[in-house]
Amino acid sequence: GLSQRFEGVVKRLQGLHKLTEENVSDAMREVRIALLEADVNISVVKDFIANVKSLALGMETIPGVQPGQQIVKIVHENLIQVLGGDTANLNLTGRGSTVILMTGLQGSGKTTTTAKLAAMLKKQGYRPLMVSADVYRPAAIEQLGVLGEQIDVPTIKTTTDMNPEEIGRAALEEMTQLNANVLLVDTAGRLAIDEQMMNELSKLKDILQPKEILFVADSMTGQDAVNTARAFNEQIGMTGVILTKMDGDIRGGAALSIKKVTGTPIKFIGVGEKTSQFEQFHPDRIAGRILG
Amino acid sequence: VGAHAKLDDSFMDELEEVLLSADVGLDLTTRIIENLRADVKANLLKTVPEVIEFIKKELEKTVTFDEEEKQPSTKNSKPLVVLVIGVNGAGKTTTIGKLSFKLKKRGKSVLLAAGDTFRAAAADQLETWAERSEADFIRSNSGSDPSAVVFDAVKLTVSRGHDVMIADTAGRLHSKVNLMEELKKIKRIMSRELPGAPHETLLVLDSTTGQNAVSQAKIFNESIGVTGIVLTKLDGTAKGGVVINIVDTLKLPVQFIGIGEKIDDLRPFNPKEFVAAIFE
Numbered sequence: 315g316l317s318q319r320f321e322g323v324v325k326r327l328q329g330l331h332k333l334t335e336e337n338v339s340d341a342m343r344e345v346r347i348a349l350l351e352a353d354v355n356i357s358v359v360k361d362f363i364a365n366v367k368s369l370a371l372g373m374e375t376i377p378g379v380q381p382g383q384q385i386v387k388i389v390h391e392n393l394i395q396v397l398g399g400d401t402a403n404l405n406l407t408g409r410g411s412t413v414i415l416m417t418g419l420q421g422s423g424k425t426t427t428t429a430k431l432a433a434m435l436k437k438q439g440y441r442p443l444m445v446s447a448d449v450y451r452p453a454a455i456e457q458l459g460v461l462g463e464q465i466d467v468p469t470i471k472t473t474t475d476m477n478p479e480e481i482g483r484a485a486l487e488e489m490t491q492l493n494a495n496v497l498l499v500d501t502a503g504r505l506a507i508d509e510q511m512m513n514e515l516s517k518l519k520d521i522l523q524p525k526e527i528l529f530v531a532d533s534m535t536g537q538d539a540v541n542t543a544r545a546f547n548e549q550i551g552m553t554g555v556i557l558t559k560m561d562g563d564i565r566g567g568a569a570l571s572i573k574k575v576t577g578t579p580i581k582f583i584g585v586g587e588k589t590s591q592f593e594q595f596h597p598d599r600i601a602g603r604i605l606g
Numbered sequence: 607v608g609a610h611a612k613l614d615d616s617f618m619d620e621l622e623e624v625l626l627s628a629d630v631g632l633d634l635t636t637r638i639i640e641n642l643r644a645d646v647k648a649n650l651l652k653t654v655p656e657v658i659e660f661i662k663k664e665l666e667k668t669v670t671f672d673e674e675e676k677q678p679s680t681k682n683s684k685p686l687v688v689l690v691i692g693v694n695g696a697g698k699t700t701t702i703g704k705l706s707f708k709l710k711k712r713g714k715s716v717l718l719a720a721g722d723t724f725r726a727a728a729a730d731q732l733e734t735w736a737e738r739s740e741a742d743f744i745r746s747n748s749g750s751d752p753s754a755v756v757f758d759a760v761k762l763t764v765s766r767g768h769d770v771m772i773a774d775t776a777g778r779l780h781s782k783v784n785l786m787e788e789l790k791k792i793k794r795i796m797s798r799e800l801p802g803a804p805h806e807t808l809l810v811l812d813s814t815t816g817q818n819a820v821s822q823a824k825i826f827n828e829s830i831g832v833t834g835i836v837l838t839k840l841d842g843t844a845k846g847g848v849v850i851n852i853v854d855t856l857k858l859p860v861q862f863i864g865i866g867e868k869i870d871d872l873r874p875f876n877p878k879e880f881v882a883a884i885f886e
């Protein structure tokens with residue numbers, strides 16, 4: 315982990331009484347390497363380091379604690395804070411029905427995650443209903459339908475000759491008819507720079523008035539994570555982030571990038587292809603992964 | 607980048623940031639920048655335009671596959687069997703549809719094999735692409751063994767006299783040993799049924815992926831051997847700079863790039879355009 319990487323730094327800082335510009339900068343070089351190798355965006359790395367540096371500088375060293383170890387602790391704890399501090403829940407408070415809108419880039423895991431969420435909500439006693447507004451990808455609607463059967467959650471029948479807005483309206487109708495209390499809307503993957511598709515998503519959002527807009531992001535995304543997250547946040551908005559494919563050997567620096575540029579809480583992580591492989595996001599666990 | 611800048615430290619910092627932001631990776635970026643600083647110090651490069659021109663040429667050279675290093679081409683095998691692999695959601699199934707269309711336009715007869723017997727509606731998705739590209743199609747009639755589908759596909763390819771068979775596989779994370787074993791078995795079954803198959807093994811990489819793409823390429827290559835890379839989603843804002851390292855260290859060529867979701871959104875890889883986009 316960062317402590318191993320820090321061994322050289324720790325040795326050089328031994329016996330010091332104060333953390334100075336020079337020795338803290340020394341340590342920050344190691345942090346920079348760790349974060350960049352973990353795919354954290356370069357501008358986010360710069361901000362994070364500047365922040366940690368100012369926290370560390372001038373701090374008195376603690377008797378019995380190596381100054382190097384003290385810096386590691388500051389870095390680790392600060393990272394946990396920036397990642398959200400603690401777990402964050404879905405906003406399902408209040409009576410009545412909730413609409414959840416799933417958004418994100420192509421292939422990030424939206425359809426699978428829609429089913430994971432529905433399965434989780436069903437277990438928690440809600441009456442979920444799913445609908446696919448993806449009229450573009452071949453067999454996208456079928457994909458959600460098959461998943462719905464697997465988890466025993468109803469899926470509204472939609473076809474590719476409907477448009478997303480009609481589907482949105484029909485889904486709200488159906489939700490009332492079926493007395494469902496959570497509607498999960500899967501959407502087509504889209505580029506943030508695709509004006510037409512972003513407009514479509516914006517119109518769908520207006521019709522649905524979702525209580526949750528969940529941005530589903532692939533945890534292996536590199537430097538580009540800040541661009542797409544920022545654009546989706548500015549153009550559509552997001553109330554939560556879900557990072558998928560965290561079951562790999564991914565360091566997951568995209569988590570820090572996305573959280574930093576949008577401020578949106580990361581609520582869940584996907585940890586596998588099965589609908590059961592879904593967990594709450596724990597900032598402390600992810601912080602350890604990112605620091606390597 | 608630095609259109610009117612002067613060749614100073616802050617310009618070199620800006621250049622470093624351009625490379626890092628393009629997912630070129632820390633090690634390679636550091637090496638490139640250090641070499642540039644040395645060349646500038648030795649007065650070999652004197653102006654910003656010279657530096658930019660130099661680095662573009664260096665990167666183009668690195669990402670251009672050395673034809674001499676390439677394995678003897680089996681592209682003239684008949685039938686030609688192509689195996690498509692990669693992590694979840696990279697764009698394998700869509701790329702196969704595009705490839706099928708390209709081959710059909712060239713007058714080849716193509717069979718698409720739905721080797722993803724795991725994911726919901728995977729076979730339906732590929733079947734749509736087979737219809738759109740007017741290719742023959744085979745899927746599992748029962749059961750979930752991808753090797754069985756691939757076995758039947760090879761047999762069908764030979765019996766119907768197809769020129770090309772492209773086998774889709776389920777997305778899989780390279781860190782999952784059992785899934786990599788499944789892939790090895792698929793390849794074994796293919797080559798047992800038709801010696802030499804698969805003649806091409808294409809690794810599909812999502813251009814939004816960060817440094818993890820390097821370990822994807824490494825592990826997929828170690829497991830079953832990769833003959834070429836397809837870099838998808840380059841129509842987005844990601845630059846896919848991670849392939850520079852992959853071509854350099856693993857000697858794998860980038861064959862095609864995906865630039866959209868439609869059937870003709872597949873282009874041959876062009877090193878000059880790829881590098882130019884990094885500096886846009």
Ligand SMILES: Nc1nc2c(ncn2[C@@H]2O[C@H](COP(=O)(O)OP(=O)(O)OP(=O)(O)O)[C@@H](O)[C@H]2O)c(=O)[nH]1
Nearest residue numbers: 420421422423424425426503559584585586694695
């Ligand atoms: N290993 C792993 N695979 C996942 C996870 N979440 C989704 N996947 C896989 O990622 C691939 C893409 O998932 P989809 O749900 O089709 O992604 P999508 O965002 O709906 O894709 P588009 O609709 O085309 O934009 C599939 O193979 C899923 O099984 C995860 O947490 N771990």
Ligand SMILES: Nc1nc2c(ncn2[C@@H]2O[C@H](COP(=O)(O)OP(=O)(O)OP(=O)(O)O)[C@@H](O)[C@H]2O)c(=O)[nH]1
Nearest residue numbers: 420421694695696697698699700777839864865866
């Ligand atoms: N914009 C863009 N989208 C692409 C490109 N290639 C594929 N896609 C999209 O990426 C998503 C995933 O594509 P798939 O072909 O299902 O990916 P896959 O690797 O087969 O996914 P799994 O089988 O689930 O592992 C789909 O929405 C595609 O339309 C590309 O070059 N550009």
Ligand SMILES: [Mg+2]
Nearest residue numbers: 424425448454
């Ligand atoms: Mg989908």
Ligand SMILES: [Mg+2]
Nearest residue numbers: 698699722728
């Ligand atoms: Mg597929």
